[in-house]
Amino acid sequence: MRILVIEDDDVVRTLVQRVLEKNGFEVVTAPQALEGEKLAMQSQHDCIILDLALPDKSGLEVCADLREKGVKTPILILSARKNIDTKVLGLSSGADDYLTKPFDNKELIARIEAITRRSRDQSDSGSSGNAELLRCGEMELNLIKREFTIRGNPVWLTNNEFNLMTYFMKHVDKVVEKEELADKVWGIKFDTQTNFINVYVSYLRKKIAEETDKEYIQTVRKRGFILMSNPEAPIPN
Numbered sequence: 001m002r003i004l005v006i007e008d009d010d011v012v013r014t015l016v017q018r019v020l021e022k023n024g025f026e027v028v029t030a031p032q033a034l035e036g037e038k039l040a041m042q043s044q045h046d047c048i049i050l051d052l053a054l055p056d057k058s059g060l061e062v063c064a065d066l067r068e069k070g071v072k073t074p075i076l077i078l079s080a081r082k083n084i085d086t087k088v089l090g091l092s093s094g095a096d097d098y099l100t101k102p103f104d105n106k107e108l109i110a111r112i113e114a115i116t117r118r119s120r121d122q123s124d125s126g127s128s129g130n131a132e133l134l135r136c137g138e139m140e141l142n143l144i145k146r147e148f149t150i151r152g153n154p155v156w157l158t159n160n161e162f163n164l165m166t167y168f169m170k171h172v173d174k175v176v177e178k179e180e181l182a183d184k185v186w187g188i189k190f191d192t193q194t195n196f197i198n199v200y201v202s203y204l205r206k207k208i209a210e211e212t213d214k215e216y217i218q219t220v221r222k223r224g225f226i227l228m229s230n231p232e233a234p235i236p237n
Contacts, residue, residue, distance in 0.1 A: 006036030033057035067094035
C-alpha cells in the first residue's frame, strides 16, 4: 500500500515513515499542507496520515478541502490534541479516524489497516452485485458515484456521513444500536464516554432538513436510531 504522510515535525515524520516502511508500506511525505494537498490530488494513495498543526494551513482545512475536491482516500488524523471537541471536528471535516500522539506503532498500523479495509469493502459492495442505488422515500444514494440526493437535489456529505447514511439506507425501518454503528461504520468499539455518533446523526438530520420537512432519521430511546421509509408511521418493534 502507498501512504501519504503530511507532517511538519521532522522527527515525527521520519518516525512514522520508518514504522510504515518496516511494515511493508510505500511512503510519500510532505512537510507542509499545500504540498501534501498537491500530492493527494496528483497521485493515488491508499491512505493519508495528516497532522493538524501544519505551518501553512490547518490540517482540518486540508481534510475538508480534499473532500470538497472529491478526494475519497481514507484519512487518518495524527495529532497531539486529545480533547473530544477536536476529535469530533476532525471526523466531521471528513477524516476516517483520529489517533493521538504519542502513539503505539502497532495501533498505528492497525488503524491504517482498518480504514483501508473499510474503504475496500465499501468499493466492493458497490461493484460486486449489490444494488448501485439505495432509496428511501425522497432520498437516493448512489454507491458507485458516492452521491446522495433528496428530491433530486444533490446533498454533499463528508466521507463518514456518506458511510453512515449508506448503513442506514441498507437497514431501512430497522433499529440500529450505537454499538452496531460504531462497529460497522467506523470499525471501532463504541465508547459510552463520547457522543460522536450522536453528532454525526445530527449532521445528517440537519442536511436532510434543508431539503425536506420529513424526519426520516428518528431516535429510538434506549435502543439507537432508525431510518423510516415512512416517517409518519409507527416505529416498528
